Amino acid sequence: MEPPPDHINGTEPQFSSSVPGEQRRVGLVYDERMCKHSTPRGESHPENPDRIRAIWNKLSSAGIHDRCMVFDAKEVEDKYISAVHTTSHINLIKTISSQKMASKRNRVAGRYNSIYFNEGSSESAYLAAGSVLQAAEKVAKGELNSAFAIVRPPGHHAEEGEPMGFCLYNNVAIATSFLLNQKELGINKILIVDWDVHHGNGTQKMFWKDSRVLFFSVHRHEYGSFYPTGDDGSHIMIGEGPGSGYNINVPWENGHCGDADYIAVWDHILIPVAREFNPDIIIISAGFDAAIGDPLGGCRITPHGYSIMLKKLMKFSRGKIIMALEGGYNLNSLANSVAACVEMLLEDKPIAESLEEVYPFESTWRVIKAVREELSAFWPVLTDKLPEELTSRVTPQLQVAIYSSQSEDEYDDGPNTLPEDLQEDVTIPLSKLNLNEDVDDQVTSTSSKDWRSELAKIDVWYASFGSNMSESRFLCYIQGGQAEGMKRPCRGAVDKTKPKEVMWKTVPHRLFFGRESTVTWGPGGVAFLNPETNNQEKTFMCLYRITLEQFNDVLLQENVCMDTSSLFFDLDALDIIENEKSVSLEALKDGWYHYVVYLGKENDIPILTMTCTNATVEGFKSGKIPICAPAKEYADTLIRGLVQGKQLSEDEAVAYIHEAATHPL
Numbered sequence: 001m002e003p004p005p006d007h008i009n010g011t012e013p014q015f016s017s018s019v020p021g022e023q024r025r026v027g028l029v030y031d032e033r034m035c036k037h038s039t040p041r042g043e044s045h046p047e048n049p050d051r052i053r054a055i056w057n058k059l060s061s062a063g064i065h066d067r068c069m070v071f072d073a074k075e076v077e078d079k080y081i082s083a084v085h086t087t088s089h090i091n092l093i094k095t096i097s098s099q100k101m102a103s104k105r106n107r108v109a110g111r112y113n114s115i116y117f118n119e120g121s122s123e124s125a126y127l128a129a130g131s132v133l134q135a136a137e138k139v140a141k142g143e144l145n146s147a148f149a150i151v152r153p154p155g156h157h158a159e160e161g162e163p164m165g166f167c168l169y170n171n172v173a174i175a176t177s178f179l180l181n182q183k184e185l186g187i188n189k190i191l192i193v194d195w196d197v198h199h200g201n202g203t204q205k206m207f208w209k210d211s212r213v214l215f216f217s218v219h220r221h222e223y224g225s226f227y228p229t230g231d232d233g234s235h236i237m238i239g240e241g242p243g244s245g246y247n248i249n250v251p252w253e254n255g256h257c258g259d260a261d262y263i264a265v266w267d268h269i270l271i272p273v274a275r276e277f278n279p280d281i282i283i284i285s286a287g288f289d290a291a292i293g294d295p296l297g298g299c300r301i302t303p304h305g306y307s308i309m310l311k312k313l314m315k316f317s318r319g320k321i322i323m324a325l326e327g328g329y330n331l332n333s334l335a336n337s338v339a340a341c342v343e344m345l346l347e348d349k350p351i352a353e354s355l356e357e358v359y360p361f362e363s364t365w366r367v368i369k370a371v372r373e374e375l376s377a378f379w380p381v382l383t384d385k386l387p388e389e390l391t392s393r394v395t396p397q398l399q400v401a402i403y404s405s406q407s408e409d410e411y412d413d414g415p416n417t418l419p420e421d422l423q424e425d426v427t428i429p430l431s432k433l434n435l436n437e438d439v440d441d442q443v444t445s446t447s448s449k450d451w452r453s454e455l456a457k458i459d460v461w462y463a464s465f466g467s468n469m470s471e472s473r474f475l476c477y478i479q480g481g482q483a484e485g486m487k488r489p490c491r492g493a494v495d496k497t498k499p500k501e502v503m504w505k506t507v508p509h510r511l512f513f514g515r516e517s518t519v520t521w522g523p524g525g526v527a528f529l530n531p532e533t534n535n536q537e538k539t540f541m542c543l544y545r546i547t548l549e550q551f552n553d554v555l556l557q558e559n560v561c562m563d564t565s566s567l568f569f570d571l572d573a574l575d576i577i578e579n580e581k582s583v584s585l586e587a588l589k590d591g592w593y594h595y596v597v598y599l600g601k602e603n604d605i606p607i608l609t610m611t612c613t614n615a616t617v618e619g620f621k622s623g624k625i626p627i628c629a630p631a632k633e634y635a636d637t638l639i640r641g642l643v644q645g646k647q648l649s650e651d652e653a654v655a656y657i658h659e660a661a662t663h664p665l
């Protein structure tokens with residue numbers, strides 16, 4: 001390779017200036033050999049070789065790679081890996097693809113969280129880490145202004161002693177410690193920006209006590225329920241000892257975050273801190289699974305959004321940036337986002353940085369404030385006032401099921417992510433609503449009404465037909481905890497006040513059991529109520545008088561959504577349901593009980609239950625979704641409810657459940 005200009009005269013390379021419009025020297029590392037890592041029997045998997053092929057095809061067809069310096073990957077040397085991984089971990093990754101391990105490979109993979117291995121895994125892992133290291137070295141030396149390492153397997157979940165979350169070696173951490181250890185490079189302070197939708201748990205731990213590395217991660221967290229689950233990604237995880245304040249987590253409370261949310265975090269946290277930290281170089285753990293249309297991420301950053309996020313970082317460390325691919329599972333979205341970033345690296349072109357008509361969620365401001373508060377002792381700039389009037393929109397929207405032909409989940413011809421059994425859901429006519437758009441784009445101020453206090457004033461009857469008929473089990477949804485037979489605790493509602501009244505009723509609907517297992521109860525079917533009325537049928541219902549605020553929290557827990565901050569069922573929804581008799585909650589469509597059905601009134605208070613949609617009932621009938629009898633512990637809970645509620649004797653209750661579980665739908 002020709003010697004880089006800055007090595008000739010020892011001055012700063014002219015091309016590292018940030019003059020807009022100027023061509024810059026950008027490296028790309030891509031190597032087809034990193035496609036060798038794939039699932040052992042060709043099972044489909046989001047983290048597959050097509051990801052990097054799709055990126056490369058896009059960069060080729062758009063003529064982008066011609067404007068870059070392209071490098072083949074080189075395998076990383078063990079001595080560099082050992083700076084962040086244990087010897088036993090290195091031995092595992094080094095040997096896992098050998099013939100000797102063939103028979104053990106799947107069993108070994110099963111010991112780890114979200115990991116597969118095949119004959120190509122070792123080589124790919126060494127190449128991925130080597131690619132990021134090589135890119136980092138060239139940028140640090142000034143041979144390149146910046147670089148993008150198009151690598152797989154990804155790295156940021158890999159911990160010192162174990163692979164995890166599709167990651168074998170922590171590519172970014174290996175490159176980071178390499179740069180710090182090569183003293184002649186003069187790199188003393190590194191900013192790692194992890195914008196993958198998942199928390200970079202591995203990287204966080206590796207530099208936990210290290211003030212030379214400022215680790216910043218923005219990720220879905222949802223109070224620890226999003227992958228990787230637990231508290232590691234919480235904003236109170238700020239580092240330790242000399243590393244205190246050098247670990248910054250921005251944990252989203254909900255999905256659906258987009259350009260406006262990320263840019264607000266950049267403007268009010270990352271950029272001011274980066275200015276203060278003044279890094280010598282920046283490494284981006286560049287996952288694109290927060291991109292619009294990603295099947296795992298559920299967020300909505302556009303390629304333009306990514307390019308703005310990148311541009312704002314290019315103002316530091318004289319533009320020395322290494323981007324390393326992490327996640328990103330919608331091939332179109334992934335390729336377009338990477339292309340937008342590489343173009344930005346190439347020309348730092350002036351672009352419209354403002355995002356018109358889109359505002360961050362109110363939850364985004366809440367998270368930003370919490371992070372700033374947590375870290376302001378270390379970064380005084382974070383005590384600066386936020387704008388007085390924070391413009392925001394309601395967190396995330398109540399969306400009645402209107403499956404438009406071009407929803408953003410179907411972005412760019414990507415797969416339709418609607419579960420099959422929901423595709424022909426009964427929907428409320430748009431003309432009746434205007435609610436979809438209204439709430440989605442609603443611009444409000446955070447100072448305006450808090451939905452919790454509003455909805456706390458309204459009572460509803462929550463009508464249960466399954467395990468919630470047992471009062472002690474239902475109270476777990478209100479007060480938190482775990483009742484007999486449950487395999488995991490519930491978090492409870494925000495308002496832990498017990499139901500004001502309990503009452504029983506029978507309704508002319510069919511009770512049945514379906515699905516094969518749940519996280520709460522383990523194997524076995526769980527109860528559903530056919531939303532269709534049928535005068536031949538009789539189902540017992542236990543009604544709890546709770547507030548509409550509590551009802552929302554129950555709804556979220558019933559749909560395995562741990563996000564306690566979001567409003568899904570509001571006053572408008574209550575209005576609609578009284579007329580339409582049911583509302584399908586689009587935002588909770590992955591949950592099994594997202595269909596709220598109105599069952600009339602009692603003492604002028606609406607009775608609401610939650611079950612599956614009519615379309616899902618059709619799925620059960622046709623056999624597309626399994627019908628399955630309840631396991632004993634689950635059935636016992638229903639029986640206990642019916643007996644303690646004095647509705648049936650024990651024998652009658654057993655017969656009632658047996659009938660519901662065996663009678664064909």
Ligand code: X5A
Pocket residue numbers: 114154155156157165166167196198227287289326327328
């Ligand atoms: C790198 C990355 C995601 C792992 C999800 C496991 N990993 N469910 O995006």
Ligand code: ZN
Pocket residue numbers: 196197198287289326327328
């Ligand atoms: Zn990810």
